Amino acid sequence: MPVGLSAPTELPPVAGVRLGVARAGIKKAGRRDLVVMEIVAGSTVAAVFTRNAFCAAPVEVAREHLGSGDPRYLLINTGNANAGTGAGGRHAARRCCTSLATLAGCPPRQVLPFSTGVIGEALPVEKIEAGLPEALATLRADGWVEAAHGIMTTDTLPKGASRTVDIGGAEVTLTGIAKGAGMIRPDMATMLCFVATDAAVARPLLQRALVEAVNASFNRITIDGDTSTNDSCVVVATGQSGVTLAADGAALRTFTAALSALCEELAQAIVRDGEGATKFVTVEVAEGISSQECLQVAYTIAHSPLVKTALFASDPNWGRILAAVGRAGLEHFDILPVQVFLGDVCIVRDGGRARDYTEAAGQAVMARDEILIRVLLGRGAACERVWTTDFSYDYIKINAEYRT
Amino acid sequence: MPVGLSAPTELPPVAGVRLGVARAGIKKAGRRDLVVMEIVAGSTVAAVFTRNAFCAAPVEVAREHLGSGDPRYLLINTGNANAGTGAGGRHAARRCCTSLATLAGCPPRQVLPFSTGVIGEALPVEKIEAGLPEALATLRADGWVEAAHGIMTTDTLPKGASRTVDIGGAEVTLTGIAKGAGMIRPDMATMLCFVATDAAVARPLLQRALVEAVNASFNRITIDGDTSTNDSCVVVATGQSGVTLAADGAALRTFTAALSALCEELAQAIVRDGEGATKFVTVEVAEGISSQECLQVAYTIAHSPLVKTALFASDPNWGRILAAVGRAGLEHFDILPVQVFLGDVCIVRDGGRARDYTEAAGQAVMARDEILIRVLLGRGAACERVWTTDFSYDYIKINAEYRT
Numbered sequence: 001m002p003v004g005l006s007a008p009t010e011l012p013p014v015a016g017v018r019l020g021v022a023r024a025g026i027k028k029a030g031r032r033d034l035v036v037m038e039i040v041a042g043s044t045v046a047a048v049f050t051r052n053a054f055c056a057a058p059v060e061v062a063r064e065h066l067g068s069g070d071p072r073y074l075l076i077n078t079g080n081a082n083a084g085t086g087a088g089g090r091h092a093a094r095r096c097c098t099s100l101a102t103l104a105g106c107p108p109r110q111v112l113p114f115s116t117g118v119i120g121e122a123l124p125v126e127k128i129e130a131g132l133p134e135a136l137a138t139l140r141a142d143g144w145v146e147a148a149h150g151i152m153t154t155d156t157l158p159k160g161a162s163r164t165v166d167i168g169g170a171e172v173t174l175t176g177i178a179k180g181a182g183m184i185r186p187d188m189a190t191m192l193c194f195v196a197t198d199a200a201v202a203r204p205l206l207q208r209a210l211v212e213a214v215n216a217s218f219n220r221i222t223i224d225g226d227t228s229t230n231d232s233c234v235v236v237a238t239g240q241s242g243v244t245l246a247a248d249g250a251a252l253r254t255f256t257a258a259l260s261a262l263c264e265e266l267a268q269a270i271v272r273d274g275e276g277a278t279k280f281v282t283v284e285v286a287e288g289i290s291s292q293e294c295l296q297v298a299y300t301i302a303h304s305p306l307v308k309t310a311l312f313a314s315d316p317n318w319g320r321i322l323a324a325v326g327r328a329g330l331e332h333f334d335i336l337p338v339q340v341f342l343g344d345v346c347i348v349r350d351g352g353r354a355r356d357y358t359e360a361a362g363q364a365v366m367a368r369d370e371i372l373i374r375v376l377l378g379r380g381a382a383c384e385r386v387w388t389t390d391f392s393y394d395y396i397k398i399n400a401e402y403r404t
Numbered sequence: 405m406p407v408g409l410s411a412p413t414e415l416p417p418v419a420g421v422r423l424g425v426a427r428a429g430i431k432k433a434g435r436r437d438l439v440v441m442e443i444v445a446g447s448t449v450a451a452v453f454t455r456n457a458f459c460a461a462p463v464e465v466a467r468e469h470l471g472s473g474d475p476r477y478l479l480i481n482t483g484n485a486n487a488g489t490g491a492g493g494r495h496a497a498r499r500c501c502t503s504l505a506t507l508a509g510c511p512p513r514q515v516l517p518f519s520t521g522v523i524g525e526a527l528p529v530e531k532i533e534a535g536l537p538e539a540l541a542t543l544r545a546d547g548w549v550e551a552a553h554g555i556m557t558t559d560t561l562p563k564g565a566s567r568t569v570d571i572g573g574a575e576v577t578l579t580g581i582a583k584g585a586g587m588i589r590p591d592m593a594t595m596l597c598f599v600a601t602d603a604a605v606a607r608p609l610l611q612r613a614l615v616e617a618v619n620a621s622f623n624r625i626t627i628d629g630d631t632s633t634n635d636s637c638v639v640v641a642t643g644q645s646g647v648t649l650a651a652d653g654a655a656l657r658t659f660t661a662a663l664s665a666l667c668e669e670l671a672q673a674i675v676r677d678g679e680g681a682t683k684f685v686t687v688e689v690a691e692g693i694s695s696q697e698c699l700q701v702a703y704t705i706a707h708s709p710l711v712k713t714a715l716f717a718s719d720p721n722w723g724r725i726l727a728a729v730g731r732a733g734l735e736h737f738d739i740l741p742v743q744v745f746l747g748d749v750c751i752v753r754d755g756g757r758a759r760d761y762t763e764a765a766g767q768a769v770m771a772r773d774e775i776l777i778r779v780l781l782g783r784g785a786a787c788e789r790v791w792t793t794d795f796s797y798d799y800i801k802i803n804a805e806y807r808t
Contacts, residue, residue, distance in 0.1 A: 053737045054730030084726045086756030119723025120757045229727050309800055319523025322488045323633050326458030333457045352490025353524045393800050396713055
């Protein structure tokens, strides 16, 4: 059951982008599993990819194609990640690009491939090829919700978000979709995100805006740049609104803020739909010397299976949070000024349980679906937030049975 | 259900050490929860403690007492960790030491306190004081098995081991007990270990031998020195065998090897009895540039919830192992020479699934209770091993319900 999340019923189109979906039977018959995004000529495209040393074949091919031409098509399949598949996997990814390019009448390097699903099985290229005509035949500007369905794996709900911003009196639209239910830890599932805007943005500016947005969103539900073999986040700027963003100034800041907000909504949606999630948890660590140490503490809490099982049990077992703070490995760490809060309830102060803390007060916070764990380190001005979920029976069930 | 582990039926006594057990009703009535270890005068004692910044009150007091006198008594309670209890907790730990010292007729600084159990609740000092006479009345040289029972928390079986070694024609005995069922990650539970030998060993030598033994055993079921708030490992050398170990030479090496083997058996027993464990898993990483990078890869695999749930499902989902290797963060990491084995079955080679790998072969290995995951990095001569378990429904159950 996703926490505080519902499926988008409509997502505003972005001029210059059309999406088509097919049922190619890649893993299961009858499921939407193949998506094509068509991008108008003259668009710019920026992307960030996984840093996993074993990156998937489509990531290698997408990086290569992005470096050598202006993309006109994104080709996305679920059901098979085409990862850990060696040279054969790269060949398969290229063949899919070539097949789409042939049907669409463009060079193969103008197609970027993306895959998500089981690792290490050969990509069923023939099935994908057989699905391409349907995907192209269904291309339409308002295909975003269908596409959000078409990129799901263990997600229980499709994920989409949109923003409109006023830039110099003109309206600019940003719309995006994402998938990735298993982001309880960064290695748990592929995160894919595709965003488009009708603003005109030069590629270096678009890349910079994307890195800033991803850093404040998807990289806050993942640790130390750790990523799965297939993670990819792409933003397309079609320029069809006629609004061009200059290299500096308010317009670019407005755009970057909107892109960040959109990515944050999608990143949170991924956490809310985390595998087996029953809680949506924000871990905020403030008063640190640096962002880096705040993140270090936040991730140690967010990844502790003991904290996560206590959250599942709605048990204010603050001792597990305290133990996680203590083992986060901060240099010259004095515990006396540290304060820990569950929501507004102070649970730790003066090196131990806060004197005015009551189990009833902690219990009231833990009973909620959305929980804030807040740590004040008392030694600086840096602050960071990460988002995570609890660890439930269903998490084990989903991940133990995923391949069967 | 512990994996390949049974309760010790008898443990050889160590001359100069007696153990007594009481039912003090600390958390539940009728359970053995208080242990006193009496140490003959003239013994030496070495110890290693948690590095958690929020270390428990008994750890602070034990460190302090160990620095100021020759210990004559170890006082161990389960049911309450006396951690996160601030100044009041230190006072409570000292009061317990004083009460035992008064009954035993020694200064309080000759008592070392140890606690394990729930974090953050006040230690029930009166109950412990009320249990002390029974613990002292039951002191006996062959009390090791009873004591192993008396230090358990969520352990399903008591853990003990012993070794005898021939040193210069004389027999030296080492016997030890341990507890700590929740060591799937290092923050999961307190690990306590108490070992005694009848050899005479000067304190600096004993400390060095202990650090070496712990490093090869308990620190291989924990990450980066991360520890819980209460972890402690103590070794007592009574000298009652008349065998004195010199500062260098074969005798000390023989002794250290026996101590390491004993600690390894106890550390593995903790993993075999891991909360909800259905598998005992050895992760071996070889051909690394350094021990450090081998451990980095080994722990990334051992801590991956995705790998752990696949182990629970007996699913040879080698893609999850490969993804963990890829995200371990090695510098200048070339994936082409990397090989990964499940038991004797090669699953990854040449950057992807091994060509001769079959699902049936992987399945046959995964069906076993004891599984070896072996990674060859192909870039050096270092090798390390860590031990872990799978992630099961029972793990969630035990940790979600621990306080209720």
